[in-house]
Amino acid sequence: MKVAVLGPGALGCLFAVKLRQSGTKVHLIDHREDRARRLEKNGITVEMNGTAEVEHPTVATSIPAGMDLVIVLTKAYSTGSLRLPPEVPVLTLQNGLGNVESLCTLVGSARVLAGATSEAATLLEEGRVRHVASGKTVFGGWTSCDGEPARAALAAAGFTVEITDAPGQTIWEKAAVSSGINPLTALLDVPNGLLLQMVEVRQLMRDLVVEAAKVASTEGYRFDHSLVEVAESMCMATAENISSMLQDVRASKRTEIEAISGEILRRATLASLPTPRTRVIYQLVRGLENR
Numbered sequence: 300m301k302v303a304v305l306g307p308g309a310l311g312c313l314f315a316v317k318l319r320q321s322g323t324k325v326h327l328i329d330h331r332e333d334r335a336r337r338l339e340k341n342g343i344t345v346e347m348n349g350t351a352e353v354e355h356p357t358v359a360t361s362i363p364a365g366m367d368l369v370i371v372l373t374k375a376y377s378t379g380s381l382r383l384p385p386e387v388p389v390l391t392l393q394n395g396l397g398n399v400e401s402l403c404t405l406v407g408s409a410r411v412l413a414g415a416t417s418e419a420a421t422l423l424e425e426g427r428v429r430h431v432a433s434g435k436t437v438f439g440g441w442t443s444c445d446g447e448p449a450r451a452a453l454a455a456a457g458f459t460v461e462i463t464d465a466p467g468q469t470i471w472e473k474a475a476v477s478s479g480i481n482p483l484t485a486l487l488d489v490p491n492g493l494l495l496q497m498v499e500v501r502q503l504m505r506d507l508v509v510e511a512a513k514v515a516s517t518e519g520y521r522f523d524h525s526l527v528e529v530a531e532s533m534c535m536a537t538a539e540n541i542s543s544m545l546q547d548v549r550a551s552k553r554t555e556i557e558a559i560s561g562e563i564l565r566r567a568t569l570a571s572l573p574t575p576r577t578r579v580i581y582q583l584v585r586g587l588e589n590r
């Protein structure tokens with residue numbers, strides 16, 4: 300199987316390396332030519348449990364012909380401008396809401412596989428990633444796309460993978476959890492686990508997740524389990540992880556706040572649902588970005 304992994308961030312590097320180690324032909328795609336050249340030359344290093352492994356996936360600036368699968372792990376704000384080949388299934392495991400809709404516009408819903416991953420990784424520096432915690436990767440066809448080849452490739456690479464027939468639900472669950480964890484870790488400059496140790500902050504995280512779940516319910520998504528518990532378990536499982544949003548803030552990069560809290564706010568407004576905490580948190584992270 301030939302797989303193109305889009306985005307040389309923490310998760311893109313992790314997925315590219317693990318897929319390559321399992322014998323899949325991997326192209327890691329980085330739109331920045333200078334960085335792509337350096338990554339191709341130096342390889343990608345993944346640190347895990349005190350060991351470091353270097354792999355040399357092919358790094359290119361665009362997706363070559365003949366791919367069987369494209370995995371999108373770019374930042375949510377760049378989804379709309381991706382250049383994707385015709386006829387190839389595209390799997391998004393990106394953060395936030397709105398990525399699927401953008402991909403459906405680009406390639407048609409019948410080619411889109413969508414979901415979320417709970418793998419936690421930190422980009423230590425360009426091409427060097429720490430795999431902090433393993434977690435489930437859940438996805439399914441947005442409409443009719445067959446997810447089995449992608450599931451088999453990822454399972455062979457050692458990922459815990461599940462196919463769902465409700466990918467929208469999976470994306471909303473992850474977005475609700477992220478809306479609690481990511482902005483608070485970014486604003487407070489703490490790893491995920493510390494959110495649980497500060498009583499008021501833990502309560503605020505719970506309130507943010509509840510607000511997001513209410514917005515999800517206006518779109519018909521109902522959860523038969525507590526998303527607050529999912530968020531707290533995620534903080535525990537990824538206690539040492541520096542959330543992607545905090546990694547962005549520390550690197551003075553644009554964050555994914557628009558695709559997480561921003562999108563939740565916009566959808567709440569459409570449903571005339573007040574989400575006061577989400578609004579304040581959104582405004583504070585926007586302030587942090589614009590400092």
Ligand code: PAF
Pocket residue numbers: 394417419476477480481491533537540541542543544
């Ligand atoms: O975006 C992230 O960093 C992660 O998906 C998670 C688990 C929400 C926080 O580390």
